[in-house]
Amino acid sequence: MSVALYARGGGVGCGAKAAAAARRPGRGGGAAAAQPGSVYRSHLVFERLWPDIRDDASSASAAASSLSSTSWRRSMLMTSHYQNPGELWMPCVNRKLIRPELPPSNGYLMIEANGGLNQQRLSICDAVAVASLLNATLVIPAFHFNSVWRDHSKFGDIFDEDHFIETLKQHVRVVKELPVDVLTRFDHNISSIPNMRTKAYSSPNHYMQKVLPELLELGAVRIAPFSNRLAQSVPSNLQALRCFVNYQALRFAGPIRVLAEDMVERMVKRSTLTGGKFVSVHLRFEEDMVAFSCCTYDGGLKEKTEMENARERSWRGKFHRHGRVINPEANRRDGKCPLTPLEVGMMLRGMGFDNTTSLYVASGKIYNAEKYMAPLRQMFPLLATKDTLALPEELAEFEGHSSRLAALDYSVCLPSEVFVTTQGGNFPHFLMGHRRYLFGGNAKTIKPDKRKLVLSFDDPNIRWNRFKRHMQDILHHSDMRGTALRKPNDSIYTFPMPECMCQQDGMM
DSSP states (O other): OOHHHIIIIISOSSSHHHHHHHHSTTSOSOGGGOOTTOSOOHHHHHHHHHHHHHHHHHHHHHHHHTSOTTSOOSOGGGSGGGSOOSOOEEEOHHHHOOOOOOOOOOOEEEEEEOSSHHHHHHHHHHHHHHHHHHTOEEEOOEEOOOTTTOOOOOHHHHBOHHHHHHHHTTTOOEESSOOHHHHHHTTTOGGGSOBOOOOTTOOHHHIIIIIHHHHHHHSEEEESSOSSOSOSSOOHHHHHHHHHIIIIIOOBOHHHHHHHHHHHHHHHHHTGGGTTOOEEEEOOOBHHHHHHHTOOOSOHHHHHHHHHHHHHHHHTTGGGSTTOOOOHHHHHHTTOSOOOHHHHHHHHHHHTOOTTOOEEEEOSSBTTHHHHHHHHHHHOTTEEOHHHHSOHHHHGGGTTOHHHHHHHHHHHHTTOSEEEESSOSHHHHHHHHHHHHHTTTOOOEEOOOHHHHHHHTTOTTOOHHHHHHHHHHHHHHHHTTSSOOOOTTSOTTTOOTTTTEEESSOOO
């Protein structure tokens, strides 16, 4: 989920829920009245535990070196605990797709995708499903320029247009642009084409009853914006088509694929201590995310001023409207605050990932990176990012294009042995679904319960053994949610089972 979507009500920042939390008894007050988990003290916990963390790694290394050369070092990546359990699921979307011969088109559908990379991806997949429902010809989606993402990329800059059109040709007609004769009917002005404003999560019936008649009459309609404009639960053939688009028709453009493949190869070579396996972390600690969360860390007045400026720059007064209450303590207790790099590192070390673990960090520009990334590098010296895996000249054509850079991160995270999500949003949701689809239905994902996590970070006097027990308990509860079937209100892009996968004997 992009920050822009959070700002429209997709998550808790400084809005009504935070205000409600502030009004609950015992939820406000100063530091003396703060409930456990309300205040950021993780840097103090790290200072207390760092000698133990360091000694723990040294002890593990010494123990490993005393074993035969064929034995692996103690690493969560190499233990049986992290093997895929349960029944194997396989992709079978092709078997589930209905393929009648395409009848003559009812007209042209244009949509405008907004948000970041995976919000755009969601809109594209849903647009193909709606085009199939309406028997419309889909025009390659336009991307809306967003004030937060600030990326002018077009569809073909991120995705392979020709592959998209060719892969879908038996299911939905797709063209790169509206034909001249159709555009002439609207005075060569796309804005003259009626915009069928559609509510979020509209049902297939809505499109058939409201949009189809206009399409048949005018020959072209557009829907802008087109974010989350199709219901989560739709007929099985549309669900299968959504998966077909997401996992087969949508592939990244050539320049992204070439560099991403090189980066994955380099990451594997860096991971020799764990047999080529590595952990990927989606770290949401960019300035805009920290600002939107309205959480408070350890930066004092300087941090407060920077966050106020960032909120005003991106959301212009939204957080100062009447009735808005900023309550950082409630947000932190409720698990709404982005984890700092330090917290991610301590969590993983407590879970058992030692300092031989290769870590890939996927992120935008980290807020106050010099300060916050330093302890993470201390704990995981084999840490890499796209800036360290790729040469400056290789990244040059992607700089200033957040969606293309996110595509590189997505591509490196996809084949990782373990994926760690820290803040929610479309990136981890799509990635978790994609990894489930590729890896037998149960990709190894750590999705910590941050309401429990902040309690362990609240006590500067906590001992390392106790901290480790807490982290391993959080890991155990995260593991229990590994294999999951989609429920009615869940996204097919996060839970592709059972509509797009079959047990054991499934086939592509």
